Amino acid sequence: MADLTTKMINKYKASTAENTTLEVVAVDPRVWDQTAHQFDDICQEQMNVFAAERWPQMNVDCLHFLRDGELVAGCLIMHRAAPLGLGGLAVCKWGPVVLDTTAVDAEAIHGLAIDALVQKYAIEGRLMLSILPRPRPSEVNFATEQLLARRFKPGLGLPFPNRYFVNVHVDDEAMRASFGQKWRAHLKKSEKNGLEFEHCDVSQMPVFYDLYRSMTDRKQFPDYSAFDSLHHLMENIDDSARPELFLVRHDGEPVAGAVIFATGDTAVYLYGATNDEALPLRAGYLMHWEIMRWLARQDRIKWYDLGGTDGFLGLHQFKNGMVGKAGIVSEVPRVMNYAHWMLPRLLGETLFFARDTKAQVMRWIKSRKTIGPND
Known part of the structure; x- marks a missing residue:
């Protein structure tokens, strides 16, 4: 595609029953934001201009997934490694995103993109991979089902989902x-x-x-x-x-x-x-x-x-x-976490426990402030 003015960094293969393979291509963040409107699944959480401003302490990768040279999906993922090779986190919020959600194999493509993220960040990058699936207008969120099938573990859910x-x-x-x-x-x-x-x-x-x-x-x-x-x-x-x-x-x-x-x-x-x-x-x-x-x-x-x-x-x-x-x-899905290696798992679980504890405390404080004596 004309929009893919990018540089190939790695190629990962993720197979289905039909032996489909995907290529992973790194995209300049500016190019990502300029072309993100192509994806049916795109949302504000997957825009670099949004993520980089909100999470400045994280590194951001923008990826295109290609099948037989054609763009089929993409993903913005934030990551940060811990010192001394002890692991770290890779976080994907409301992704991956599929180019054409009406395609008969749209869900399969989404699964292939998850497989590529696991390979790149959890296995080769030795990070805990955390994916928050996008809320969808359906009783069953297919992305959560795909992550569970790949041995991702559910994290803390929202109190009002x-x-x-x-x-x-x-x-x-x-x-x-x-x-x-x-x-x-x-x-x-x-x-x-x-x-x-x-x-x-x-x-x-x-x-x-x-x-x-x-x-x-x-x-x-x-x-x-x-x-x-x-x-x-x-x-x-x-x-x-x-x-x-x-x-x-x-x-x-x-x-x-x-x-x-x-x-x-x-x-x-x-x-x-x-x-x-x-x-x-x-x-x-x-x-x-x-x-x-x-x-x-x-x-x-x-x-x-x-x-x-x-x-x-x-x-x-x-x-x-x-x-x-x-x-x-x-319902908003729970965040789903996967670590292939022991140290990233221990570090990731510790960090998420601290984050979730802080979130619960902040919600309690908020509830005290919004409920007055005359309510």
Whole structure:
């Protein structure tokens, strides 16, 4: 392919019953970000401009997987070796990514890419390989099944693992009919409030930043997201994969906004923000409805990933009503870990135990801060 202006670093063979082989090609991170939009499976976690900013202490590899010289999959993987050859970690978040998820052998290609990662990082690199499969709108996540079959061990799961997917691969009438009854009623009321929906360019991001900071100040909850890196993502990502910005205004003033990663076949709700006026105006209902209508007009996009809820009942009711009858609520997979050698296994398990313990403590602190004496 013309996009593969890359240098071959290694070739690994991964066999199926048909004796299919894949080549692994290292890609310059800038080339990776410029061509990542080709992959149906691509997501923000697999963009170098996102990963390098959020995890600056890690080394980043961008890989293309070729079969008979043709690009079929890819992967961004972060890694860091421990001193004295004691092992280290290689982390893949929401990957590998497949070029064509509609291909009859798409899942087999995904498995071949995992095999190549095991060979390169777990066996030859002597690292613990940690893969967090992408959440998918299905009851069974095929990637988790593939990893279990390859002797990966499940790590700690999320306390509230539900993930909410809206089916936008239908027409407006069918989508609206799918919503929960109360969700439709709120949407109907919001449409009578004189709200204006706008699909904006990146120049309007300061408006969204002000909305978001106003919201977090008002709600006074700790923000453990990667919001502080959003400006870097929006300003530096290639145009082909830049997230979309949507705003809702009332009497000319912004009351709600959302940033959506809409590259690939599944759009992801990255960030949302509202001000004090948004709730009585039901601005969130109109905003998401118009976003879904916009997504439905994009030929490639089939699903709208709304993310999770962190256990907030009101957020569950809002997202569950939006998912409706045509969508699906699935679970975020557990991170899956594999180490071929003893020292990397011991080091990796120790590091993950420390990380998971810290995460549990932070969740407990967050729960104490968000539950007041009058709640």
